[in-house]
Amino acid sequence: MAIIELPVDEAVVPIYTSIPEEYRHKIGLMVSLWLKELHGNSPERLLALMSQIGENAQSRGLTPEILDELLDDDDKTIRKEFLEGWHQVMTNTPTRSIWDVLDEISNEEG
DSSP states (O other), X not given: OOOOOOXXXXXXXXXXXXXXXXXXXXXXXXXXXXXXXXXXXXXXXXXXXXXXXXXXXXXXXXXXXXXXXXXXXXXXXXXXXXXXXXXXXXXXXXXXOHHHHHHHHHHHHO
């Protein structure tokens, strides 16, 4: 395996350096997979995937209003849920889907 340098947010440096080597290895594998996927994907394939994701989101109840609320949240909810999900993946604990999160947000409103 080769070593590359990637620019990251300064806040993640102490987190990365404090996690066990096993997790750092997993992060490296994930970056490798992302780069391989990026290299093998065409713009048309990406657009088709984005369209499919949008259709799936709409069929599961994501409305423009809910999306606007998520995006207007100053990234607090999204960032929190991402970090919780990341922790759950890294510790092999069950994860919640984005649909569970959307249901929770909808329930808080209603």
